[in-house]
Amino acid sequence: MAPGELPRKVASPTLTVLLCLGLCWGLWDQAQTGTLPKPSIWADPSPMVTKRSRVTIWCQASLQADNYYLYKDRLIVPLETLNTSRDSSNKAGFSITSMSSHNVGKYQCAYQIGEILSQPSDLLPLVMTGQHEAPSLSANPGPVVALGGNVSLSCSSSWPRGSFRLLKEREADVPQHLEWMFRRERGQGIFHVDPVNTSHAGTYRCYVSPQSYLDSWSHPSDPLHLQVTAMPGSLVLSGDNLTLQCHSETGFDRFALTKDEKLRAPQHLEGQPSPNFFLGPVSHTHGGQYRCYCGHKNSSTWSAPSAPLGVLITGIYEKPSLSARPGTSVKNMTLQCRSEIWFDTFYLSKEGSLAPPQVLHLQDRAIPYQVNFTLSPMTSDLEGTYQCYSSNSNSSYLLSQPSDPLELLISVSNSQDYTMENLIRLGISALILMVLGVLLFQARHRQGRPQDAAGTYT
Numbered sequence: 001m002a003p004g005e006l007p008r009k010v011a012s013p014t015l016t017v018l019l020c021l022g023l024c025w026g027l028w029d030q031a032q033t034g035t036l037p038k039p040s041i042w043a044d045p046s047p048m049v050t051k052r053s054r055v056t057i058w059c060q061a062s063l064q065a066d067n068y069y070l071y072k073d074r075l076i077v078p079l080e081t082l083n084t085s086r087d088s089s090n091k092a093g094f095s096i097t098s099m100s101s102h103n104v105g106k107y108q109c110a111y112q113i114g115e116i117l118s119q120p121s122d123l124l125p126l127v128m129t130g131q132h133e134a135p136s137l138s139a140n141p142g143p144v145v146a147l148g149g150n151v152s153l154s155c156s157s158s159w160p161r162g163s164f165r166l167l168k169e170r171e172a173d174v175p176q177h178l179e180w181m182f183r184r185e186r187g188q189g190i191f192h193v194d195p196v197n198t199s200h201a202g203t204y205r206c207y208v209s210p211q212s213y214l215d216s217w218s219h220p221s222d223p224l225h226l227q228v229t230a231m232p233g234s235l236v237l238s239g240d241n242l243t244l245q246c247h248s249e250t251g252f253d254r255f256a257l258t259k260d261e262k263l264r265a266p267q268h269l270e271g272q273p274s275p276n277f278f279l280g281p282v283s284h285t286h287g288g289q290y291r292c293y294c295g296h297k298n299s300s301t302w303s304a305p306s307a308p309l310g311v312l313i314t315g316i317y318e319k320p321s322l323s324a325r326p327g328t329s330v331k332n333m334t335l336q337c338r339s340e341i342w343f344d345t346f347y348l349s350k351e352g353s354l355a356p357p358q359v360l361h362l363q364d365r366a367i368p369y370q371v372n373f374t375l376s377p378m379t380s381d382l383e384g385t386y387q388c389y390s391s392n393s394n395s396s397y398l399l400s401q402p403s404d405p406l407e408l409l410i411s412v413s414n415s416q417d418y419t420m421e422n423l424i425r426l427g428i429s430a431l432i433l434m435v436l437g438v439l440l441f442q443a444r445h446r447q448g449r450p451q452d453a454a455g456t457y458t
Helices: 026-032 417-457
Strands: 040-044 049-052 055-060 066-074 092-095 107-111 124-131 138-139 144-146 149-159 160-170 176-177 185-193 202-210 222-230 234-237 240-243 254-259 275-281 288-295 309-317 321-326 333-339 344-349 358-361 369-375 383-391 399-401 406-408
Touching: 040 107, 049 176, 055 066, 055 124, 138 222, 149 222, 149 309, 160 333, 176 417, 222 275, 240 309, 275 344, 288 406, 309 383, 321 383, 321 406, 333 344, 333 383, 333 406, 344 369, 358 369
Parallel strands: 049 124, 144 222, 222 240, 234 309, 309 399
Antiparallel strands: 040 055, 055 092, 066 107, 107 124, 138 149, 149 185, 160 176, 160 202, 202 222, 240 275, 254 288, 288 309, 321 333, 333 369, 344 358, 344 383, 383 399, 383 406
8 A cells, every 4th residue: 555545445344454654644634534423442341451361442433334443552553353243233343362561552443434534533541450569558547438528548559660540440430640659668649539429439449550661550459448428417329339337435346227217216126246337329218317226245235326317319300500699798698599390498518518418498489499598607618619409398318419519709809898898987987087177176266366366456
């Protein structure tokens, strides 16, 4: 094939594997591109491949294609290929039978129909794991964290230079990435989670890669299980994992959990040795009020119930809207939560706050259904991101999806309005006193002039 010449059309759908020296990317510059949508690309079983394992890179077009091309770092890759998928004529696979460091990199694919070459797919980073010694992973202050609290996940390794990656199991998100930090003679990367929500609960592992081989990762660290415990009035998204923790300063070794019980202790409790009660993935049945009991394994007697803990399950209904409106004075502001669907209870929460959400009940049943949350006084403590939820009073523990977040900023000028008002008032008062003083001085001066004149003519 001459430089710049398009791949020739073939009679049947096959995979053409070509090796070109720096000219491959020029095909898109000189071919008729832009009329065919880009294909999708993925790795099976995963884009993270253990050393010497097999992986297949799949390229799927929206139409039946004549040829498929796989590019690694913008060069066509000479790989063993599979023709087309048995279950689809618009998909083809490129196989790597034994993963090595030569196969890591960023892949793209394209397809050809007639004389037209499609746009390239999105980039697919392919990395190899198991090349280096595993790092260690720990949580500070610990793996059990209160909802809305802070936790740091620390990945440590003896490698002198490189990068850390933190991954959560069964998550499709791109792994978090952090460059090395040095503490004494060991590299340490710290991933901060602030504030913690229920979606952060799960199992984590970290990897390390040396600076010169960033796509060759170490063995994974031992798993770290992060548990998120609820606070009173906790908002928990449906489908998330949640752990309720029963805490006592006395040395109990049995713990029991009840839901929606009255203040009278239930007649029969089944205890467990651990104070952590794992709930998840939570559904609408988990909404309610919980209490825990403590006891000793050699006794049938249970303690008095703990204070109730309300768990609110969100994501059940359609989301309301949240907007900011001026308050009745410069000292307050109103956040209006509004729904087109009938709800009679509304909640307002502030991101990162440990306080339970504010609750208001609907007063006016006219459409649209809305309530106004008043924030006062307007100080910097009120700054933050707010969301509201709607609910029905007959199922008060089941809430809607959260509204779009509303960020509230308190400017310095606003916070100084009260000081300026006082200064203006003082200035006006001083001016009035000054004017009165001048008038009084002039009046006394005029009264003294006739006496002076009489003395002159005597």
